[in-house]
Amino acid sequence: MSVHISANAGEIADTILLPGDPLRAKFIAENFLENAKCYNEVRGMYGFTGQYRGKRVSVQGTGMGVPSISIYANELMQSYEVKSLIRVGTCGAYQPSIRVRDLVLAMAASTDSAVNRVRFPHLDYAPTADFNLLQKAFQAAVAKGVSVHVGSVFTSDSFYREEGDTTVERLTAYGTLAVEMETAALYTLAAKYGAKALSVLTVSDHLVTGEETSSEERQSSFADMIDVALQAATAE
Numbered sequence: 736m737s738v739h740i741s742a743n744a745g746e747i748a749d750t751i752l753l754p755g756d757p758l759r760a761k762f763i764a765e766n767f768l769e770n771a772k773c774y775n776e777v778r779g780m781y782g783f784t785g786q787y788r789g790k791r792v793s794v795q796g797t798g799m800g801v802p803s804i805s806i807y808a809n810e811l812m813q814s815y816e817v818k819s820l821i822r823v824g825t826c827g828a829y830q831p832s833i834r835v836r837d838l839v840l841a842m843a844a845s846t847d848s849a850v851n852r853v854r855f856p857h858l859d860y861a862p863t864a865d866f867n868l869l870q871k872a873f874q875a876a877v878a879k880g881v882s883v884h885v886g887s888v889f890t891s892d893s894f895y896r897e898e899g900d901t902t903v904e905r906l907t908a909y910g911t912l913a914v915e916m917e918t919a920a921l922y923t924l925a926a927k928y929g930a931k932a933l934s935v936l937t938v939s940d941h942l943v944t945g946e947e948t949s950s951e952e953r954q955s956s957f958a959d960m961i962d963v964a965l966q967a968a969t970a971e
């Protein structure tokens with residue numbers, strides 16, 4: 736057991752999917768894994784372990800934002816020796832060439848979170864994805880015929896921005912693909928523990944064009960994202 740996860744040693748696979756929403760963890764376990772068993776309900780942050788194409792895979796909700804995912808990522812790697820972590824989340828697109836429902840593979844993450852300024856007081860650390868996972872996810876997305884974009888994302892501490900804030904415009908001008916709230920922390924912690932990490936994101940809304948997804952569209956694009964993530968997680 737760790738502070739926020741009630742699993743016994745050995746109950747969590749060394750490969751894990753990490754949705755922000757704990758109900759998405761339950762949905763993935765029930766619809767994509769075989770013989771899934773729940774190992775965590777602490778704080779309603781569900782975790783399950785099952786099989787995907789004969790391989791053991793877990794799925795754990797992380798909550799929203801850098802502090803919340805940092806708790807789960809730390810405990811999964813420190814107490815349960817998880818080695819490969821794939822975030823499956825939603826993001827808001829910045830670039831006009833990206834459409835809602837597209838997939839974004841986060842190669843790198845900028846952030847306005849202060850955690851790395853505390854960790855590295857004299858430099859700007861560059862949190863990056865594991866290349867091998869990124870390559871496998873890209874290949875899986877292309878093979879499925881999914882519209883996929885690879886590049887940098889912005890991990891923001893704020894879902895709602897103040898009036899007059901020009902962050903979106905500046906990051907868009909510098910080629911950032913999309914905004915979400917966890918990837919920079921996940922990549923940094925994976926580097927600390929010598930683990931592999933990747934964020935596979937579905938575009939749920941567009942911050943520049945205003946385009947949005949319906950709940951039915953979200954469901955089917957989630958399926959593409961989860962399929963791509965599971966293929967990347969389990970490919971030899």
Ligand SMILES: O=P(O)(O)O[C@H]1O[C@H](CO)[C@@H](O)[C@H]1O
Pocket residue numbers: 754755756798799800823824825826894915916917
């Ligand atoms: O869909 P999830 O994984 O929760 O990710 C995105 O959605 C939440 C905001 O609505 C933030 O956690 C953001 O990163």
Ligand SMILES: O=c1cc[nH]c(=O)[nH]1
Pocket residue numbers: 825826827828894914915916939940942
């Ligand atoms: O963090 C997020 C996720 C989806 N859409 C946004 O605008 N922000």
